[in-house]
Amino acid sequence: MATAILGGGCFWCTEAVYREVKGIDSAESGYMGGQTEHPSYEQVCTGDTGHAEVIKLTYDPAQIQYRDLLEIFFTIHDPTTLNRQGNDVGTQYRSVIFYQSPQQEATARQVIGEMAHVWDAPIVTELAPAQTFYKAEDYHQDYFRQHPLQGYCAFVVAPKVDKFRKTFANRLR
Template sequence: MAEVAILGGGCFWCTEAVYLEVKGVTKVESGYTGGAQPNPTYEQVCTGETGHAEVVRLEFDPAQISYRDLLVIFFTIHDPTTLNRQGNDVGTQYRSVIFYETPEQEATARQVIAEMAHVWDAPIVTELAPAAPFYKAEDYHQNYFAQHPLQGYCAFVVAPKVAKFRKTYADKLKT
């Protein structure tokens, strides 16, 4: 039976592109969560005023990949030490955040954060919060990198993250 993970690590195009390639991940949706406004649009979220984060909602088969492994990948493909920013993407919508679905996911996330604290040179600022309503992003944001690999942001920001994932986690790639 599939489980769900909701992760925000900056622009959802980056995290989506990586998790689409992870063995055991059966569905990836880009969207918004963590804010107060129902059914926000991309334009509204981009203002930083809705409180939402850009996230990916993953459905995964725990018999093929663990929640823990998904989190280890998460901490490898973004910088969890920068508050409300990833590179040139600045604002609360780009915060590093894990929205947990169960007490077990919360405990696993706390454990992985503690372990990753020894990997990074600066303190981890990743927010940990209970799952909130998820709003799927507009259709044009879904599978964005695959559809627009030569677009500037994709070529210079997304592609290197995907390449790093492929190199670091070759054993976790879908065949």
């Protein structure tokens, strides 16, 4: 098994998508990239901790490659908006890839270069070495599946999941 850590705005969105990807063993919502140890959701939401909302993926490289995970990542969020995804604004919603090896960094740089031709604006996705991952509170885990009719889930998360399903039907569990 291998690990990938990605931040593409609200972790409810990215976690919901990756839970449907063939080859993903687990997807955990959490925080990374800040200076506060063991931050709470409330602290992260202030923007003062420096953390981004991220997901930690554990996956089987025999079923899906890191590159494929990144291609999904760049399709399900907007990597051209600095510290923002839709109405979610703040550094905690930044687009970020936390790499764990030189190979992951090289692959991420290559995919970012390729995706630069897909988007009409410059890609602002941060690329940084992985730091300590802090798992988000239990009520954030698998949030979309537990609350599909909640307003944010119905109007923000569900369209991203639908886009994934249509674009990457061959990657569905």
